[in-house]
Amino acid sequence: MTESAPAAPARQPVPVLSARGLTKVYRTGAVTVQALRGVDLTLFQGEMVVLLGASGSGKSTLLNILGALDTPTAGRITFRDHDLTHASDRALTQFRRDHVGFVFQFYNLMPALTARENVALVTEIAQNPMRPEEALERVGLGHRLDHFPAELSGGEQQRVAIARAIGKRPELLLCDEPTGALDSATGVTVLEALAEVNRDLGTTTAIITHNAGIRKIAHRVIYLADGLIAREEVNETRIAPSQVSW
């Protein structure tokens, strides 16, 4: 399988995260499910990648392993010079804490904390964070700082999740169906926030989606099927999130 370097962001592409021969097998009782069957993948600094695939193609499993939420059954995974393959639970926690931001389909905000506090939750333990207010302003929520998740719309909640993810200035932003629970118009605002973060902060961003319409906002699109990378394409011309619709 070949990999092409991203066209737009870097003249000298710097690999951030690299996976080689990743496989993942789930065993539940007598049933064995092979979710990944040997995936090779590199994410480069500053690029925005969309991972496209149907339900069950293994894209969520891949994202979980890339974000150190899960470990591969076989294969190797390295973050810059660090080998994460056999890292301890403690080291993986530290990796997530220092380098990775997550955005999930269902936001996963703490219902007991306000927008500002949800962001502060992460910035408090980060090494070089931005102020929670700044993070929220970046996603256009500077006026909703003291609202609890239950008082925010779905799109706003997802933008709080993005602010929480970027508040620590992560090197890697992993988004699992970030627009999956949103209507088209709201989804666009979320994508705009992600694109802005990617552009302004240079955060390597990987977005998982089954929504093909989103692929054009990325530098690179990776198609997954049956636990394998089926193909890859580089967008010579990207479109703005506002031009996307579904």
Next chain:
Amino acid sequence: MRALDRKALRDLARLWAQVLAIALVLGCGVMVLVLANGTRASLMDTREAYYERHRFGDVFAAATRATKSLLPDIAALPGVAALEARIIAAALVDLEGFAEPVSARVLSLPTTGAPALNLPLLRAGRLPDPLHPDEVALYEPFAQAHGLRPGDRFAAVIKGQRRELVVTGHLLSPEFIYTMGAGSIMPDDLRFGILWMAEAPLAAATDLDGAFNDLTLRLSRGANEAAVIAALDRLLAPYGGTGGYGRARHASHAFLDSEMTQLAALAYILPPIFLIVSAFLVNMVLGRLIALERRQIGLLKAVGYSTGAIGWHYLKLCLGIGVLGVVFGWAAGWWLGQRMTELYTEFFRLPWLIYQPRPGPFAISAALALATVTAGGLRAVRASVRLAPAVAMAPPAPPLFRRGWLDGLGRTFRLRQTTMMILRSVARWPGRASVTLFGVSASVAVLVASFCTFDAMDLMMDEMFAQSNRQQVTLILSSARNEAAVQDVLALPGVIRAEGAFALPVRLIHGARSELSTLNARPAQTDLSRLLDTDGRPVALPARGLVLPEGLARKLDLRPGDMLQVEALAPPRETWSIPLAGTIRQTVGQEAHIDRTALFSLMRSAPQVNMLHLMVDTDRMDALHRTVKTTPAVAGLVTWTEVRRQFEQTINENLWISATIYSVLGMLITIGVIYNAARIQLSQRAHDLASLRVLGFRRAEVGYVLVGELMGLTLAAIPPGWLAGYGFAAMIVAGVSTDVVSVPLVIDTSTYATASLIVLVTALAAALVVRRRLDRIDIVQALKAQE
């Protein structure tokens, strides 16, 4: 079995740890009810049967020397059904191989037939033959303590005469279920004994031929005890009567009574705490289970199950917990009841004591336990089964949080967001937090109240042995002597210092209230036997007026400055009007105190003594004992070092047992409350906690959110627990205190600290057990499992 019933059983099995934790707390309540009521019933039934069969008296009186010709007049008093007059004398027993002199009481047995009242129970051998003046029967525990068997011989000094006596048998008596010697505070079968002797030889020895000095009456049904006593006192007064009294003031009876009062108090005070806590726990756990099964409930309704059927299904779960708790409580109560009854048979000299709990407490405890769990479950069930099927099947609305004072708090103290999560969770679910607070407080209270008995004992020991009774030995003289006896006693071996005292039986009267007491006359300043003021500091006797223990003053409704009548029940048999000069703290005994000069000027006689307090060179104690054994002037002796040793031993044996039981009970509440709260929190917040792990929080940091909330609540519950413990201790102290012993209400700082520490460690352990489950949570799965 129906499908829903199978589900109920599987739910119980699946939630076994939580179910068990609640069942144990509930079981404790059931256990205490069964234990206290069962033991009390056994004790009460035995005592009643013993009293009835052995004709225990209703009214008791003593006199110096009353002629038997008075007996028909006494028998004719309205309300008197039967009477028994006898002779009682003090004796000093000299037993070979036992260095100390042994105090004893010698009781006469009628020359013909058995006594009409206070019939002794023959346990071995036979009764003394009236024709053999040297024969005596012994109180069984005393005989056993010294290994004296029928046929054995020993010497005793009765009224100054040394006699050789032979043992004929062993007896028990309903008068002596709990026995203490004069001046003693603990039963001591080695140093105090009771001897039964035929009337003729005892009358001869005490110069009471044709007379008696002790009287027991049995009253007819419906008789007025106070009226009989008043009439009796009038008849006995010319003969040195020291005042009649009913069973309530009979030492043995009163002690048994106070034990039963304590058991009754136990049955009323403790079980409600356990039942209330379990009701809350059932409510909490069932509420959570129903929330988790919301969609299942919707589905059951959708397929046609009625609201009643679903509600009944969940109530069955509650009843399952209840049945488990009842079975545990019954078994533990039965077992502990038997052990406690065994303990009582060692303590109380009853001829038999069989643990025979009545079915009542079992039925009542079961009904209460089942009602408790039902009441606890009902609210949770009612709220859930009311939902329409479509609503039930939809996910529940997310919990709503509001801005408020917590935000300010967070900003002011720059609290971490994990701490804010804890605070908001407490504010959002105040009910759950209250249950935790209540349970932990109850736990602390139970521990404080149980450990404070040690503080009370420490204080009593300090006051009794280090502050007020600093003498090693007190000699009780057979009759009052001139004050020169204080100098004479210094000649006895090993005696370093001596103080004399004079005890006079009196009746204290204030208005309509009156109490029998002993008036103790002593020099204003004493060094060995001292009085303590209400703060426990040694205090000098005022030159004028009477000093009373606080409790006695309260009973007589007296305040310092008030005048009271003091009726001397021994010569000169006068009544004086004396002001109350002050009150003192006295934990054991209820004696009145007066300055020696003041009393003897009232008595218009030269100062006398009938008690001597001695400071003794401990190396020469044996020599002193040998001399006392052959000194006719001494009727009895109290060795304070020995009293102290026994007091400590009793505390060590008995107090530790009860303290251990109470500690376990207290800890079980904490375990039940914290474990369940933790499990519910974990289930409710698994998603939040997994999210924190995703965001890069370490296990310990995530654990903090779970454990921190519970430990914070535990800490907050401790001060109210102290308060409740104080109140609880006050109730216990009031229940334990008797006319003879007034237990002080003191709680040492270390007691609060120990109780708090035990609860904190228990809570932490219970929370950490649940915290370990956090490690097993699969982050990815938890994130998927959206409610």
